[in-house]
Amino acid sequence: MENSQSKAAYLLLEDGTLFQGKALGKIGTSAGEICFNTGMTGYQEIYTDPSYFGQVIVNTTSHIGNYGIKLGDEEESSSVKIKGMVCNAFAETYSRITADGSLQEYFEKAGIVGISDVDTRQIVRHVRNAGVMNCIISSEISDPEALKEELSKCPSMEGLELSSIVSTKEPYFFGDESAELKLAVLDLGCKTNILRNFSDRGCYMKVFNAKADAHEMIAWNPDGFFISNGPGDPGVMDYAVDTVNALLETGKPLFGICLGHQILSRACGIGTYKMHNGHRGLNHPVKNLVTGKSEITSQNHGFAVSADEAEKVSDSVEITHLNLNDKTVEGIRLKGKPAFSVQYHPEAAPGPHDSRYLFDDFVAMMKA
Template structure:
């Protein structure tokens, strides 16, 4: 794809009034959301299509974005781009990978994504690391920072926001393994395709249920286990999902949760969550498995966490994984139920496969409780 003949200016305005000037990328327009940064050096398409990023503006900290283009079939984690906007330093209008289907610029234009490049992403990251997560607005059509700051007031805060019902499937659907050995009911809170692939690869016949499906309807399928997916938003704003998991726990069938699913299992167990100062987003977060003593290089994407002091005091919850950077909770298991969860993403491949054992652990638990 050829470069634009004339690249337009753009503004990034943060909630605290900080302004960054740069160049437009993607669609010409205006978009707002919660600004957060991802430290991964590759996998930008997987990031942009991850439903967990719904409502967020992504700052890619790696220097160059777009240089390997976009591939539609293999690197989509959902049915399309889920981010609200993108911020980067150097944006490539051309790409060099011969297997790419199109450029990132054309991809963003088709998905109506507004972005900004040519800004100092190191300065932006340091600013929001110090000040904490906040909302922002990007515009390539309005270059009045004061007007944009007024418009930013209409962007809702992530804390208290329920988003899973907006990004999940609206219909129940099936994914069959070629050699199905057991049934897994997937509560879709914003599930990634690679998670479903890891389940079907291990012999699971998956039936995926929209986020607000009544538990009675899920249980009527008679699954052998329950999977609670990742997704966006504040887990404390999802009492419907907490109730579903509480009822699933009473069946004494195997249950596994990832990311938002981990937080929902925690809430269903009587624990509470909180909004983090910055959150964890990247491909290099060190996590220690306290059961085996082994450390894992993990992929993470979350802005909420489970309160550590409550985990340590809960008689029926065991801490299984801890983040080695800040000691936050990365995994738990129930002592009285066949249920466990992790805060990070074992289906991703930063280690590259340090954490895939968790899917095997789930399938083993299903076979034990079936």
């Protein structure tokens, strides 16, 4: 097999900005929405997170691949979900004794195209200022015009429904069947570590397809409902909004994370919008307005809930969490109903564990 890093690779952004570097992963061509993650660890969890489906990730930390990959424990789904990867220094060799292999081999097997030896600081500054846009990576095509033509075929993330693509095709169970609580999960692109956190707290879960009928979920007679994270534009997911509205009618506890937060917000009449470049990293400060305490959070989202529209329905919905960097809405709870959601990732794989109290709060709500 040809060593991919001996080949040149090109990264072309939608606005015409072109970068040249070295190929990594599979030799090929791939396009998607470019976005950057500032986390210094946990690259494998990022690549397997279904929320990144359709996106090309720029890892801002200098070295990627240096601790290899580990199957199972560090995978957030059954396959790599990103469309491509951009980094500065890419390590084909790794130092971790418990690793199952190299990131290069992992990407080759998954068919992931990437580029290294580019100035990721320059790329991030450009995307941060210009806003997220589509891009294309190729280790096959060097002609800018040909790259531009290929890139034009890539759809915009705005208006794109992706949850039904990454969701489980058939319902499955997770956790101990003899657990105290039953939890029905609407899988819009759920991370495995979310399920682990519920299982650790005594929940037995049935995970349903994104487009499952609400009556099917209710018929399982769970103690509560969970609406998961996932990819795509929440503004075009009316089917999920309808499901959540039906689940709320049961009066049983409901909890949403990330895309689940946006869908619950829409079910309450609060709109969503595409952010300039989103939040993706492990160190985003969030204030809990209920307790007055702040927490460092793991985040990954390109859409957000409208604060203005949330204020308009303040008689039925309370904003519970705010982002301390840009004041975006990070959490809500319904007044008079046992339902709440957060924009960030309390399961944090990777990231800090400041927010895991939310799982405890929801489990206590189900027990009550």
